[in-house]
Amino acid sequence: MAKTLEQYFDELRGTRVWRSVFRSGTGSSPLHRSLVIQQNVFFHLFATKVRRRMMSFSATWYLGTLTLGTFVILVITGILLMLYYHPSAPQAYADTKDLQFVVSSGLFLRSLHRWSAHAMVFLVFAHMFKVFYRGAYRPPREFNWVIGVVLLLMTLLLSYTGYLLPWDQLAYWAITVGSNIASAAPFVGDKIRFMLLGGNLVNANALLRFYVLHCMILPLVAMFFIAIHFWRIRKDGGLYSLQSQPKVAAAATPLTPAKEAQ
Amino acid sequence: MSDGKDFVTGVDSSAKRSPRRVVFVTRRTSAQVKAVDEAEVQTFPEVLFRGAVAVELLAIALVAVSLLFSAPLEGLADPSHTPNPAKAPWYFLGLQEMLHYFPPVVAGVLVPGLVVMALIVIPYFNINVEAEGLFSKDRERRLRVFYIVAVALSIFLFSFHVYVALVPTLIVVAFMVAAAQSSLQSPGSFRRYLAAKPLSYWIMTWFLFELVVLTAVGTFFRGPGWSWVWPWRS
Numbered sequence: 001m002a003k004t005l006e007q008y009f010d011e012l013r014g015t016r017v018w019r020s021v022f023r024s025g026t027g028s029s030p031l032h033r034s035l036v037i038q039q040n041v042f043f044h045l046f047a048t049k050v051r052r053r054m055m056s057f058s059a060t061w062y063l064g065t066l067t068l069g070t071f072v073i074l075v076i077t078g079i080l081l082m083l084y085y086h087p088s089a090p091q092a093y094a095d096t097k098d099l100q101f102v103v104s105s106g107l108f109l110r111s112l113h114r115w116s117a118h119a120m121v122f123l124v125f126a127h128m129f130k131v132f133y134r135g136a137y138r139p140p141r142e143f144n145w146v147i148g149v150v151l152l153l154m155t156l157l158l159s160y161t162g163y164l165l166p167w168d169q170l171a172y173w174a175i176t177v178g179s180n181i182a183s184a185a186p187f188v189g190d191k192i193r194f195m196l197l198g199g200n201l202v203n204a205n206a207l208l209r210f211y212v213l214h215c216m217i218l219p220l221v222a223m224f225f226i227a228i229h230f231w232r233i234r235k236d237g238g239l240y241s242l243q244s245q246p247k248v249a250a251a252a253t254p255l256t257p258a259k260e261a262q
Numbered sequence: 263m264s265d266g267k268d269f270v271t272g273v274d275s276s277a278k279r280s281p282r283r284v285v286f287v288t289r290r291t292s293a294q295v296k297a298v299d300e301a302e303v304q305t306f307p308e309v310l311f312r313g314a315v316a317v318e319l320l321a322i323a324l325v326a327v328s329l330l331f332s333a334p335l336e337g338l339a340d341p342s343h344t345p346n347p348a349k350a351p352w353y354f355l356g357l358q359e360m361l362h363y364f365p366p367v368v369a370g371v372l373v374p375g376l377v378v379m380a381l382i383v384i385p386y387f388n389i390n391v392e393a394e395g396l397f398s399k400d401r402e403r404r405l406r407v408f409y410i411v412a413v414a415l416s417i418f419l420f421s422f423h424v425y426v427a428l429v430p431t432l433i434v435v436a437f438m439v440a441a442a443q444s445s446l447q448s449p450g451s452f453r454r455y456l457a458a459k460p461l462s463y464w465i466m467t468w469f470l471f472e473l474v475v476l477t478a479v480g481t482f483f484r485g486p487g488w489s490w491v492w493p494w495r496s
């Protein structure tokens with residue numbers, strides 16, 4: 001009898017080399033499937049089991065997952081874009097133009113990075129509101145909500161710093177408008193803008209700073225907080241599965257929790 | 263009688279080593295550990311597979327969009343030539359719209375700072391956690407506070423000519439008034455729904471509504487000199 005693909009895969013998982021890499025071993029029993037998650041440094045951020053109800057589309061609309069999806073697409077396309085880009089003025093503009101007209105698939109690469117960035121900003125807001133409306137910020141999830149707010153700010157900063165990099169009119173003036181807002185802060189406003197831009201105006205120094213922030217610092221900080229975000233979901237007891245508000249009918253006859261004996 | 267002891271006491275959580283265990287319920291712990299036992303799926307492979315499919319569909323959609331629409335690229339950055347209007351990225355256009363009405367310290371620093379602060383503290387206030395209908399308790403006082411805040415906010419927005427923010431405010435206020443007139447025994451299911459909504463729901467919904475309207479106005483309805491334009495007439 002010919003072997004099925006699954007049997008080949010199981011055989012592969014049983015080989016010495018595979019087993020030296022992946023610690024979970026062969027087998028598809030619930031225990032082995034749990035081990036796949038537990039014994040993997042990346043997967044062990046997640047719980048081994050999830051309530052079936054929380055997997056339905058209506059529970060989360062998969063918005064957190066999709067936000068992560070856009071982030072992964074952005075990292076991949078971003079690394080490829082870095083291969084063609086010099087963060088100096090006006091070379092940056094020439095490089096972007098080359099991506100648009102010379103590099104094969106460069107236009108596609110750039111478009112995918114840009115639209116995914118817009119999608120990520122949209123999705124992260126949508127995820128936040130969805131989490132709010134299903135009441136999933138409630139204790140013990142308070143701190144994961146706070147981490148979420150940090151991730152929201154990181155996403156906005158990532159998008160904002162990336163906006164300058166093409167060094168075209170759109171980029172230049174959008175960042176000028178934005179950095180003028182920062183300078184409105186009392187006392188420290190001008191200092192903040194000077195620190196952000198490396199000068200009083202958007203110039204070549206600003207481009208370099210935004211490049212370092214956009215390609216190094218912010219992605220690393222974002223990954224760090226995303227890892228904590230996922231790990232906290234497991235530690236806080238898995239996805240919040242209660243009703244965001246008491247059912248309307250149930251609220252009419254409120255249940256009073258039993259008083260503890262003193 | 264002294265050799266009749268057939269158990270040992272100790273602390274152990276392994277069911278294998280000590281199959282029979284005694285649970286001590288202290289005053290602070292509840293004897294009901296788990297309220298419901300519900301069906302679960304394994305993360306590997308079910309959950310990861312579903313996540314992968316969701317991301318895959320998203321990737322296909324984004325690739326399709328990228329093939330159909332190219333990313334914009336304008337002329338080389340030119341500090342001496344200001345476009346009119348100069349717009350921030352779309353997600354900041356709500357803020358830029360506010361800058362049109364209020365001084366930068368208010369619209370650019372105070373408001374976003376307060377929004378971030380407000381988001382952070384949501385889960386730390388019991389009133390946001392308990393989820394009782396806003397007007398179901400302490401009705402008289404809450405109604406009074408609500409009407410004062412609603413009128414003050416409306417007058418404030420009106421006197422600064424912030425009509426784009428005033429309209430969503432009035433709409434949310436109208437729904438809140440409807441909620442105040444309803445109760446969990448109201449005949450219509452929508453009115454019961456409104457009556458069950460807590461304070462945090464109303465504030466967040468108001469925020470979401472303003473965010474969407476201000477961002478849309480800044481993106482589509484603002485032209486040279488931040489004047490009002492109709493997007494379909496250009």
Ligand code: HEM
Nearest residue numbers: 060063064065067068128136144145148149151152239240
């Ligand atoms: C880079 C940004 C983010 C990523 C990649 C991300 C990812 C995720 C994922 C995959 C989940 C699992 C369930 C779901 O999809 O809802 C989740 C849950 C959650 N997210 Fe996010 N998230 C991000 C930003 C945020 C923001 C901005 C907030 C709120 C301010 C937030 C608050 C939460 C909370 C409280 C949960 C737990 C929900 C529960 O226990 O049911 N996250 N996140």
